[in-house]
Amino acid sequence: MTLTSKTLLVxxxxxxxxxxxxxxxxxxxxxxxxxxxxxxxxxxxxxxxxDPNDPNSVAHFQQRIGDRVFFTTDSxxxxxxxxxxxxxxxxxxxxxxxxxxxIEGHADERGTREYNVSLGERRANTVMQYLIAQGISAGRMRxxxxxxxxxxxxxPEQRCWDINxxxxxxxxxxxxx
Amino acid sequence: MTRYFLLLSILLLAMPGTILPAQAxxxxxxxxxxxxxxxxxxxxxxxxxxxxxxxxxxALARVVAANLTNTGLFRExxxxxxxxxxxxxxxxxSFADWRAINVQALITGAVEVSGNRMSVKFRLFDxxxxxxxxxxxxxxxxxxxxxxxAHKVSDAIYSRIxxxxxYFDSRVVFISESGPRGNRTKRLAIMDQDGENVQMLTxxxxxxxAPRVAPAGDRAVYTSYETGSPxxxxxxxxxxxxxxxxxxxxxxxxxxxxxxxxxxxxxxxARGGNTDLYRLDLGSGQMLQLTASSSIATxxxxxxxxxxxxxxSDRSGTSQIxxxxxSGGEARRISFGQGRYSTPVWSPRGDLIAFxxxxxxxxxIGVMRTDGSEERLLTASFLDEGPTWAPNGRVIMFTRxxxxxxxxxxxxxxxxxxLRRVPTPGAASDPxxxxxxx
Numbered sequence: 001m002t003l004t005s006k007t008l009l010v011x012x013x014x015x016x017x018x019x020x021x022x023x024x025x026x027x028x029x030x031x032x033x034x035x036x037x038x039x040x041x042x043x044x045x046x047x048x049x050x051d052p053n054d055p056n057s058v059a060h061f062q063q064r065i066g067d068r069v070f071f072t073t074d075s076x077x078x079x080x081x082x083x084x085x086x087x088x089x090x091x092x093x094x095x096x097x098x099x100x101x102x103i104e105g106h107a108d109e110r111g112t113r114e115y116n117v118s119l120g121e122r123r124a125n126t127v128m129q130y131l132i133a134q135g136i137s138a139g140r141m142r143x144x145x146x147x148x149x150x151x152x153x154x155x156p157e158q159r160c161w162d163i164n165x166x167x168x169x170x171x172x173x174x175x176x177x
Numbered sequence: 178m179t180r181y182f183l184l185l186s187i188l189l190l191a192m193p194g195t196i197l198p199a200q201a202x203x204x205x206x207x208x209x210x211x212x213x214x215x216x217x218x219x220x221x222x223x224x225x226x227x228x229x230x231x232x233x234x235x236a237l238a239r240v241v242a243a244n245l246t247n248t249g250l251f252r253e254x255x256x257x258x259x260x261x262x263x264x265x266x267x268x269x270x271s272f273a274d275w276r277a278i279n280v281q282a283l284i285t286g287a288v289e290v291s292g293n294r295m296s297v298k299f300r301l302f303d304x305x306x307x308x309x310x311x312x313x314x315x316x317x318x319x320x321x322x323x324x325x326x327a328h329k330v331s332d333a334i335y336s337r338i339x340x341x342x343x344y345f346d347s348r349v350v351f352i353s354e355s356g357p358r359g360n361r362t363k364r365l366a367i368m369d370q371d372g373e374n375v376q377m378l379t380x381x382x383x384x385x386x387a388p389r390v391a392p393a394g395d396r397a398v399y400t401s402y403e404t405g406s407p408x409x410x411x412x413x414x415x416x417x418x419x420x421x422x423x424x425x426x427x428x429x430x431x432x433x434x435x436x437x438x439x440x441x442x443x444x445x446x447a448r449g450g451n452t453d454l455y456r457l458d459l460g461s462g463q464m465l466q467l468t469a470s471s472s473i474a475t476x477x478x479x480x481x482x483x484x485x486x487x488x489x490s491d492r493s494g495t496s497q498i499x500x501x502x503x504s505g506g507e508a509r510r511i512s513f514g515q516g517r518y519s520t521p522v523w524s525p526r527g528d529l530i531a532f533x534x535x536x537x538x539x540x541x542i543g544v545m546r547t548d549g550s551e552e553r554l555l556t557a558s559f560l561d562e563g564p565t566w567a568p569n570g571r572v573i574m575f576t577r578x579x580x581x582x583x584x585x586x587x588x589x590x591x592x593x594x595x596l597r598r599v600p601t602p603g604a605a606s607d608p609x610x611x612x613x614x615x
Binding site: 074076109110111112113114115117118119121122125126129144145146147149150151152153154155156 | 358384386407429445448449450451476491496519533581
């Protein structure tokens with residue numbers, strides 16, 4: 001590798017790191033993932049979850065509203081429950097415009113690996129489009145698909161597959177105190 | 178040279194084979210659909226031609242024996258049963274002693290070591306006819322590569338007896354897995370086809386999945402989450418240098434595959450709930466969109482002549498297998514059985530497509546002809562997926578996961594016989610079989 005291409009790679013890495021840092025403050029998981037494991041993942045972000053009784057807290061979003069919706073096998077259609085959850089998420093996001101979100105799409109383990117990446121993307125996109133329809137700006141949202149790589153619970157049973165077919169809205173940014 | 182001798186021996190064998198009665202058939206295994214009786218063979222410890230050679234004399238023979246046995250086509254007559262002792266590579270063979278213990282193929286070898294260089298010789302004998310089969314052969318190289326020399330010997334023997342190309346001197350890139358299932362650590366890794374010489378290629382910090390090896394064996398492509406989102410990564414296997422390629426802004430890119438000339442990739446890009454196939458020229462970085470339907474098109478595979486791409490799509494409602502021209506255009510569906518069909522992989526001979534099928538809660542590895550006919554399921558389990566072809570198109574390796582268990586690599590031959598677990602140091606998935614090494 002030439003010095004120039006090395007320099008380019010370093011620059012590319014820096015640029016990626018810059019893009020990937022959430023705008024301000026923290027990433028609040030709950031998606032069963034460990035964030036973006038990679039070379040640009042050195043920093044630990046922090047932020048306050050707040051009191052779940054405070055309707056504008058991240059804790060409220062995660063615990064009371066629910067940060068995830070579920071899907072049936074091979075489907076990316078929202079259920080009645082899923083739409084209710086997303087309506088409440090949209091209200092919270094409207095009231096807390098300082099937060100950005102990452103929507104993670106996931107599949108259960110009963111499919112092939114790459115197809116499940118596509119399926120997870122389709123699920124994440126369904127959630128994003130629904131939130132856009134509720135008035136949330138597309139600029140605040142990103143999507144990622146983990147396919148079947150990050151199950152919430154790994155057991156060879158229907159009850160696990162049912163909770164693994166999900167899209168999780170991960171809140172980042174916002175207040176730091 | 179090698180090829181010439183091989184061809185010659187095959188021709189010589191093929192001719193009398195049609196006239197002679199079964200009893201007098203020369204040493205020849207036809208690999209067919211039917212159950213075959215494994216051919217009994219013997220491989221005594223190689224003869225050390227100097228004292229330094231003795232440390233490899235037995236080991237070389239053991240690797241050859243293991244390779245042949247693992248095909249399911251051969252059965253070793255154990256050392257304890259041997260009557261004759263081979264103490265000189267060039268001395269005459271006492272065929273009667275080998276016939277007496279029902280050996281049909283006898284392999285003798287010799288090894289000489291000086292410093293870190295070694296030379297390995299072998300001969301193959303047809304015990305029933307009392308004749309040498311093909312000429313003796315010699316390989317020379319570094320002692321570090323002693324297993325590879327045993328694999329070369331095995332490939333030559335396998336080829337002479339079956340008339341098929343070998344696959345022992347080849348490597349497999351795969352995903353080595355560790356840690357809790359909800360947050361797996363996955364590393365790109367490479368090993369010999371028999372599970373030896375495992376080497377980690379990535380450090381596990383970024384999730385990596387589904388690698389493929391370049392046709393020349395010099396590079397690998399895979400999907401990496403190092404930026405936080407799926408991206409296609411290209412690695413030079415000799416230097417370990419890697420780079421991300423084929424960026425499509427706003428899209429997740431994954432499922433990369435090399436074209437047969439190694440100069441371009443076909444890959445998937447997902448955005449807006451839709452996954453399409455693109456072709457990436459690795460030299461210029463130019464991208465060409467190959468599919469444009471409002472559905473999923475992924476897991477592509479080139480035909481060996483580079484003219485077509487097979488892939489899976491759910492455009493009909495469920496995942497099925499399609500074939501289209503390599504430059505895009507109309508796709509023809511070839512899978513019509515019950516269930517979902519995924520991960521089509523074109524065989525190196527061009528005649529078959531291997532796939533994953535799921536139906537009624539079970540997963541299968543199967544093969545079909547390129548027009549979708551003669552579908553044959555080779556395996557069945559809780560979760561089998563992701564077939565990859567041995568360089569000779571006779572064996573398929575894949576990922577098997579038992580209910581609640583860790584994933585492991587398995588192989589099966591295309592007749593559905595000889596299902597075997599491929600040893601790996603820990604949990605493993607997504608094998609990608611590389612070419613026969615030069």
